[in-house]
Amino acid sequence: MIKHFLARQHLDQLFSVLSNAGYQVVGPTVKDNAIVFTELSHVEQLPWGRQEIAKPGHYQLTDTSTNRCFAWNTGPQGLKPWLFKPEQPLWQAEQTEQGLCFRQASIEAHPIAVIGLRGCDLAALKLQDQHFLQGPYPDPYYQAQREQLFIIAVNCAQSAETCFCVSTGDGPEATHSFDLVLDELEEGYLMGCGSEQGQAIFQQLTLGPQVSKDQLHTAQKQLADASQQQRQMPDEDSLLKLTENLEHPQWQDVADRCLACGNCTLVCPTCFCSKQESTSDIKLQQAEQVRLWDSCFSEQHGYIAGKLFRPEIRHRYRQWLLHKLANWQQQYGRSGCVGCGRCISWCPVGIDLVAEAQILVKGTPHEPTDR
Template identity: 50%
Template sequence: MTEPPFLFLPRECFQALLATLAGQGFHCKGPQLHDGSIVYAELAEASQLPRGVRDRQAPGEYRIETGADARCFAWANGAQGLKPYLFAPQEVLWQAERHADHTQFHETLPQARPIAFIGARACDLAALALQDAHFLQQDYVDPYYARRRENLFIVAVDCSHPAATCFCASTGDGPAASAGYDIALAELEEGYVARAGSARGQGVLEQLALDPASAAQQDSATRQHQQAVSAQTRRLPSRNLHDVLFAQLEHPRWEEVAERCLSCGNCTSVCPTCFCHHELEQPQLDGTRSDHVREWDSCFTQGHSYIHGIVVRSETKFRYRQWLTHKLGSWHEQYGRSGCVGCGRCLTWCPVGIDLTEEVAAICGDANE
């Protein structure tokens, strides 16, 4: 099978890409600048993209800077990724209606609109593959996730300006997209080197009638990728920390990090792979109907480990240990790899700036890959 050709999408033709996707029935969602951060929202015009925007990230810090640059994707990531569009933060799974002589249950599958997600990063695509493994490739497929997933078209953009909190190169998940996309773009000053990753993506690019990318443009994209890899200073010591983590369950660092951790759950909310949730009933006041609701939860909450009158993980050190050993350790038993894709969101959006890579280094030492 031959590799798809590299094409060149001039910057002024980005609107044509959006129009083509809209013409195929997709509602485009893309990055935009709102209230001092980059979020994903309805995208109808290329002019809505965050042109000239840079992000400055550090543990517990996120700042936006703007300039006159023509680039629209020269930032690492915001708090939001693909996850909320597939694994809904809150949704009704079924409804129960009470009648005079019986109770009737109704399934409430979402009416998912086809979405074209513009600007997905390599770390988010790796996270999507893990979410797919959890929700779609087990014995029981989650129909709510599946309904949204089948209507998703992904336009990925290689990360050219990683943040100081990024470490996807050490996890093997970036900064360039390698799989899981329909179209991938490498942004240059004058436009985008485009490549198809699926038959659907190839069809869209054919409609745009683009010229082949020149050798110089392809070389520029390659050098840009190499620079993005070199720019990352944080790393994990190994891609499989299962044995070394579980050998350090009594390490004093768990107590030390617990003194700083607020158990707020920010890290799990922004993590693109976390899937913990709880379910609850929301009855109507008149008693005629009740909604069975699923909503995001976190292993940092007290109720997450509550069972039969006992909170299993009653202290923050046990909750942080559960999160880290599961994410970097026992995910290997479940999914054949770590649950961390190196996006760095948990560092940036932690209110007290806890650095996962620093904690791992302290607990595991210099474990080799």
């Protein structure tokens, strides 16, 4: 891929070009002491000079000595809420003189350009596409917004302690599903194109010549540094062994620590469990069916025909881990984990998905450690 140089002072031009093309610009900013994606109107809203310290059960922002806006890796959410919405009306019903009248909820979508997504987020997007678009019944709400999505990816220059995307094959370099991709250097950005839509935006920017060998070397060194990660998820063949260890004592060990709060599933960029609820007005003349995010850690998620099929936390954690790491391979041809590490840092008690998987695939009891 041929890349050109975009000076730091011209980053605001990218925002202007996207806005003039009709896109709502969505990107990272600091809110409630975390990096979150929201609508942005100018580059000053980006998290300049901020980086996260992520550990099991710990997430904290800190100032850096550099003037970069992509010096962080992840926050509590990525792209998922913008396509698979936490609350999605599906249909309405209204009592009329002719009887009940049903109609599909309106499909609302508009052009969105998302800047700052990493390789793990793009891998998660590809999995969400498989689930919502490539099955026998594509989701019309997801599909409508997906078709109007423009993605500016950013290659990681470092990894957080909780990152393990190298072992899942999903980072730190963005290699697919983007329109433009950036490498952030001290003096600016190396920009490359990944689509015709990206090329159209690319041609409207004030870009320097093709990047120099020194700049390319710096970007490659950053990727190499980001590839040095502390955690390594077992390979996919090993993860299939999880289904052979359903009564391993480690399931109870983790259940003794797990709060069944569902934080891991909420921050996971690939989880797609949902439930449906009905609401009506006080006169019972109008009703609405709404799809809401759900979690397999909820008791009600396993409630069928008057019976709780996963009554204990160990059953629910086992369901999540088996489905995510083993059964997804049968459904989608790969594990459902993209190595972002969000579930590790946002778990209130610091349960480490990678450590648990390593213990369980070995099929041997685990010696308890201080927690």
